[in-house]
Amino acid sequence: MSDPAVSPFANERALKRLRRRRAADRRFKWYGRMAIGFALAALALLLASITTQAMSAATYHVVTFNLDLEKETFGGLKPDDPPPVDKVYGLVRADLLAQFPETADNPVLRHDLTELITRLAVLPVSRDIVRNPRSVGTVREVELPLSDDLDLYLKGANARHLTVPIGRVSAEEKDGILTLTAEGAYKRLIAAVSLEGMLAPEALNTGSILMTAGQSTLKVSTLDPSRITGSLLTGNLQDFGTYPVRARLITSPESERTVSDQQIAWLLALKAEGRVSRVPHWSLLTHTDSTQPELAGALAAIMGSLLTLLVTASMAIPVGILASIYLEEFATRNRVTDLIEVNINNLAAVPSIVFGLLGAAVFLGAFGLPRSAPVVGGLVLALLILPVVIIASRTALKAVPQSIRDAALAIGASRMQTVFHHVLPLAAPGMLTGAILGMARALGETAPLLLIGMVAFVAEVPRSPTDEATALPVLIYSWATQAERAWEPMTGAVILILLAFLIAMNGVVVFLRRKFERRW
Amino acid sequence: MLSQLSHLPMDFLLLAAAVTLASFGFIAGRLRAEQFSFPGDIHPNSRPNAHGYFVLMWSLVPVVLVALGYIFFGEGTSRAILRSELPDGFSILTSGELTTYLDTVARAARIPDFLSGEHVFDTVTERYGEIRGTVNIFTLVFALALSVAGMFLSRRCLSPGFRARQHVESGIEWFLFLCAALAIATTVGIVASLVFESLRFFAEVPVWDFLLGTRWNAQTSAEFGALPLFFGTFMISFFAMMVAAPIGLYAAIYLSEYASGQVRSIIKPVLEVLAGIPTVVYGFFALLVIAPAVRSIALWINQLLIAWGFADGAVLAAQPTSALAAGIVMGIMVIPFVSSLSDDVIRAVPQSLRDGAYAMGATKAEAVRQVVVPAALPGIIAALLLAVSRAIGETMIVVMAAGQRARISPDPTSDLTTITVQIVSLLTGESEFDSPKTLSAFALGLVLFVVTLLFNLVAINVVKRFREKYE
Numbered sequence: 004m005s006d007p008a009v010s011p012f013a014n015e016r017a018l019k020r021l022r023r024r025r026a027a028d029r030r031f032k033w034y035g036r037m038a039i040g041f042a043l044a045a046l047a048l049l050l051a052s053i054t055t056q057a058m059s060a061a062t063y064h065v066v067t068f069n070l071d072l073e074k075e076t077f078g079g080l081k082p083d084d085p086p087p088v089d090k091v092y093g094l095v096r097a098d099l100l101a102q103f104p105e106t107a108d109n110p111v112l113r114h115d116l117t118e119l120i121t122r123l124a125v126l127p128v129s130r131d132i133v134r135n136p137r138s139v140g141t142v143r144e145v146e147l148p149l150s151d152d153l154d155l156y157l158k159g160a161n162a163r164h165l166t167v168p169i170g171r172v173s174a175e176e177k178d179g180i181l182t183l184t185a186e187g188a189y190k191r192l193i194a195a196v197s198l199e200g201m202l203a204p205e206a207l208n209t210g211s212i213l214m215t216a217g218q219s220t221l222k223v224s225t226l227d228p229s230r231i232t233g234s235l236l237t238g239n240l241q242d243f244g245t246y247p248v249r250a251r252l253i254t255s256p257e258s259e260r261t262v263s264d265q266q267i268a269w270l271l272a273l274k275a276e277g278r279v280s281r282v283p284h285w286s287l288l289t290h291t292d293s294t295q296p297e298l299a300g301a302l303a304a305i306m307g308s309l310l311t312l313l314v315t316a317s318m319a320i321p322v323g324i325l326a327s328i329y330l331e332e333f334a335t336r337n338r339v340t341d342l343i344e345v346n347i348n349n350l351a352a353v354p355s356i357v358f359g360l361l362g363a364a365v366f367l368g369a370f371g372l373p374r375s376a377p378v379v380g381g382l383v384l385a386l387l388i389l390p391v392v393i394i395a396s397r398t399a400l401k402a403v404p405q406s407i408r409d410a411a412l413a414i415g416a417s418r419m420q421t422v423f424h425h426v427l428p429l430a431a432p433g434m435l436t437g438a439i440l441g442m443a444r445a446l447g448e449t450a451p452l453l454l455i456g457m458v459a460f461v462a463e464v465p466r467s468p469t470d471e472a473t474a475l476p477v478l479i480y481s482w483a484t485q486a487e488r489a490w491e492p493m494t495g496a497v498i499l500i501l502l503a504f505l506i507a508m509n510g511v512v513v514f515l516r517r518k519f520e521r522r523w
Numbered sequence: 524m525l526s527q528l529s530h531l532p533m534d535f536l537l538l539a540a541a542v543t544l545a546s547f548g549f550i551a552g553r554l555r556a557e558q559f560s561f562p563g564d565i566h567p568n569s570r571p572n573a574h575g576y577f578v579l580m581w582s583l584v585p586v587v588l589v590a591l592g593y594i595f596f597g598e599g600t601s602r603a604i605l606r607s608e609l610p611d612g613f614s615i616l617t618s619g620e621l622t623t624y625l626d627t628v629a630r631a632a633r634i635p636d637f638l639s640g641e642h643v644f645d646t647v648t649e650r651y652g653e654i655r656g657t658v659n660i661f662t663l664v665f666a667l668a669l670s671v672a673g674m675f676l677s678r679r680c681l682s683p684g685f686r687a688r689q690h691v692e693s694g695i696e697w698f699l700f701l702c703a704a705l706a707i708a709t710t711v712g713i714v715a716s717l718v719f720e721s722l723r724f725f726a727e728v729p730v731w732d733f734l735l736g737t738r739w740n741a742q743t744s745a746e747f748g749a750l751p752l753f754f755g756t757f758m759i760s761f762f763a764m765m766v767a768a769p770i771g772l773y774a775a776i777y778l779s780e781y782a783s784g785q786v787r788s789i790i791k792p793v794l795e796v797l798a799g800i801p802t803v804v805y806g807f808f809a810l811l812v813i814a815p816a817v818r819s820i821a822l823w824i825n826q827l828l829i830a831w832g833f834a835d836g837a838v839l840a841a842q843p844t845s846a847l848a849a850g851i852v853m854g855i856m857v858i859p860f861v862s863s864l865s866d867d868v869i870r871a872v873p874q875s876l877r878d879g880a881y882a883m884g885a886t887k888a889e890a891v892r893q894v895v896v897p898a899a900l901p902g903i904i905a906a907l908l909l910a911v912s913r914a915i916g917e918t919m920i921v922v923m924a925a926g927q928r929a930r931i932s933p934d935p936t937s938d939l940t941t942i943t944v945q946i947v948s949l950l951t952g953e954s955e956f957d958s959p960k961t962l963s964a965f966a967l968g969l970v971l972f973v974v975t976l977l978f979n980l981v982a983i984n985v986v987k988r989f990r991e992k993y994e
Contacts, residue, residue, distance in 0.1 A: 028887055028889070031892070032777070032781055032887075034777075035773045035774065035777025035781055037773070038772075038773035038777065039773075041770050042774060042797065042855070042859075042862075045797075045858075046796060049800070049805075049812075049855075052808060052811055052812045056811070323702075325703075326699070326703035326706070328699055329696070333696055333699060343704065346706040346709075347706045349979055350706060350710060352913075352975065352979040353713070354912075354916020354943070354971060355916070356916065356971070357713060357916070357968055357971060357972050360946070360964070360968040361712055361713045361716055369599070370594075370596075370598070386709050390706070417692060419696070447801025449801065449919050450918035450943070453950075453951050454950045454951070458951055476801050476803045476919075479801075479804070480803050480806070483803075483806065483807045484810075498804050501801065502804070
């Protein structure tokens with residue numbers, strides 16, 4: 004009987020079946036691992052893609068200008084005058100035009116050149132001049148953000164480019180055509196050109212080759228192993244004789260890019276002069292929304308979100324906690340309380356957009372409250388998170404042992420005194436965590452706010468809950484749906500701001516749980 | 524004079540009145556109670572503070588009620604009075620135009636000494652200001668009078684034997700009940716607003732045309748056949764569940780049956796992070812990563828089919844935003860809803876069932892597949908239903924990544940639109956509430972509410988039964 008050879012489970016077929024079953028068991032375990040792996044990978048991909056976008060927007064390029072604020076032009080400004088944007092922009096324009104004389108008689112080039120800095124970029128400086136009239140009469144050094152397309156170009160995100168160092172060459176000019184000669188110096192460049200799949204420069208439309216030396220740039224029209232000809236975009240002939248030359252390959256045709264070769268040449272000249280620098284993008288936090296990506300910031304939306312949350316918190320937290328106290332401590336089981344219970348459970352699962360419809364129909368339509376105002380948004384979100392707060396608070400109340408209540412009642416406290424003097428303080432940390440989780444939910448909610456009109460373009464920082472405002476998630480939505488490329492990294496950055504708020508809130512929850520959680 | 528009163532800072536005044544009257548009430552009650560001094564060992568029923576709170580309660584409640592009435596009905600009443608006084612010439616305006624006109628009037632009246640130069644408008648604005656001023660002064664006087672009356676009447680009740688604390692406590696209990704009843708009020712508000720606006724919509728568009736019509740063109744022309752929207756919602760939720768159901772289930776099984784406690788305590792919160800990320804972030808992720816990926820894969824499949832001679836032209840639509848992309852991302856979002864609820868129900872299956880299976884010689888996988896999962900099936904189905912309801916009601920992902928075109932197409936890479944997308948696009952940047960266009964959003968909202976409610980009710984009931992079975 005104990006002889007394995009005669010055991011019905013030890014024959015070849017049984018062992019094979021056993022192996023198959025064990026393999027199936029292992030496979031099953033791996034399916035589970037793969038499912039978790041997929042979910043974690045999706046989370047990682049999401050965070051990584053947003054973070055890379057945001058990193059690109061964490062810094063941006065600014066150009067330094069020395070603005071001569073003459074008394075004749077800027078004197079006599081009163082504190083409530085409109086900021087002299089046009090005058091200041093005139094100075095910036097004049098500075099650029101003087102720097103690049105080739106634009107003198109060419110209106111198209113002048114226009115292209117002024118695209119480097121948008122007009123509204125000088126608005127903060129202009130406001131500052133009005134506020135501090137003492138800076139009038141001095142030369143002021145200001146840093147103005149570079150237009151978004153050129154900023155993206157310098158970050159390598161717009162029109163891929165690569166540089167090939169060439170070295171010293173000899174340069175000469177004939178009939179406006181520059182010739183750069185150096186024995187065999189361009190072999191590497193030619194190799195790079197063919198590697199990139201660009202055609203020879205004569206048959207262009209596949210990209211451009213720019214040669215830079217010092218502050219001068221020329222655009223290549225013919226390319227030989229030891230001889231280059233081309234036309235000067237900016238600068239002068241001498242630079243090519245004195246400075247080492249670098250070639251810059253731009254692998255997309257000029258007609259398909261948002262930056263022209265000429266603009267790149269100017270940009271490189273400004274950069275060689277040391278006037279372009281990459282600085283942290285603080286204006287993302289200090290500016291309000293703008294039509295220009297390089298000028299836009301999230302300040303108005305952050306304030307709008309804070310005001311909205313203030314309204315939400317001041318309604319949802321007290322009402323939610325009091326409601327949970329009623330349901331947990333006072334309610335006797337009858338039809339009304341049953342109805343309330345069912346309602347709370349259902350409301351927790353009603354799609355958020357339905358609350359938006361409620362807000363639009365009742366708060367805006369029936370009560371005539373103002374559109375786009377944080378007070379309406381806050382009320383709608385308060386109704387939305389009320390079930391969350393109530394359910395969490397009830398769990399916290401349930402966790403307080405009955406013996407505490409019995410003890411209080413036994414020494415003669417009334418039910419109200421028992422709850423408010425003894426049960427509530429013990430349940431408070433749990434209630435608070437529930438409230439914070441509810442607020443975190445409210446902070447990320449978008450759809451109801453869209454329906455009550457908090458999607459407007461808001462250029463003013465809202466100061467009271469009845470001002471027109473927008474909120475962080477709504478700002479993310481409106482920036483994400485913009486067509487221009489430069490909005491993508493900006494959106495990523497705002498998402499990181501939002502996630503930072505959420506992480507902070509959840510961090511507080513974890514801290515509270517660690518510190519106050521007790522087992523009875 | 525009256526129109527000057529319309530600029531009163533009413534919020535502040537009412538708040539100040541409430542605070543002042545409440546403090547007065549408290550002091551009055553307490554002082555009165557302190558006069559009850561007794562020789563010997565006779566004590567009053569309640570302590571002086573309780574008497575104070577009793578008077579405070581009765582002086583505060585009238586102010587709060589009047590203030591709430593003012594906030595919710597002040598504007599409406601003023602407008603109703605103004606409307607009844609408008610000359611007959613205004614009857615040529617439709618009710619929507621009249622509302623817009625009155626909005627402008629109200630805005631103008633808020634600016635002190637506003638004059639547009641147009642005589643009729645200025646007269647109406649002036650009159651509106653007068654009405655507002657009357658309402659304001661009436662509200663204030665009424666609040667004050669009621670509150671003072673309450674204060675005096677309640678103060679007269681006080682006596683040494685008066686059970687002030689019990690009265691205050693039952694007052695508080697009533698307040699607690701009102702807070703809890705707000706949940707009912709919210710549901711009633713939702714149902715009433717949806718049904719009311721939908722009825723107005725169905726007065727103009729027949730119900731069956733709405734539910735079964737196949738052409739939806741609410742923005743430009745008045746075509747309200749919502750079937751393409753239902754189809755889009757169904758398709759996207761289907762794709763979402765194709766992602767979320769297997770992954771959520773296998774994750775739940777692994778976490779509850781295979782993973783060690785340590786692994787579980789790390790992975791579970793990380794999975795729940797997926798549920799905490801705002802949906803607008805998922806929308807951006809769909810737009811940025813998944814939609815382009817879906818598109819390029821679709822283009823590649825098209826090329827492949829053409830190269831192998833299976834097709835002459837493009838088979839897949841390969842749109843920049845597609846139902847599949849929105850569905851995948853929504854599926855990722857829904858994973859934690861499936862996994863954490865299924866995890867709970869699988870863990871609730873009694874260990875004795877597993878032990879029984881092992882005793883019969885089952886491997887772990889066989890025990891899970893043939894014993895544990897069937898036992899937990901009602902709960903798992905409930906989890907899936909809740910996830911479906913979540914997917915149907917989800918808005919931002921589809922608004923950003925699913926598209927706007929209402930059509931019925933089985934191609935997963937074409938852009939479809941959903942109920943929620945249309946609600947958003949119909950109601951953003953639109954303020955009048957009378958056109959069928961805006962009203963149709965409420966009809967869609969009603970459908971959404973009813974469908975998700977059904978899913979939730981079924982799911983909640985199934986879970987309840989399941990709990991009762993094993994507990």
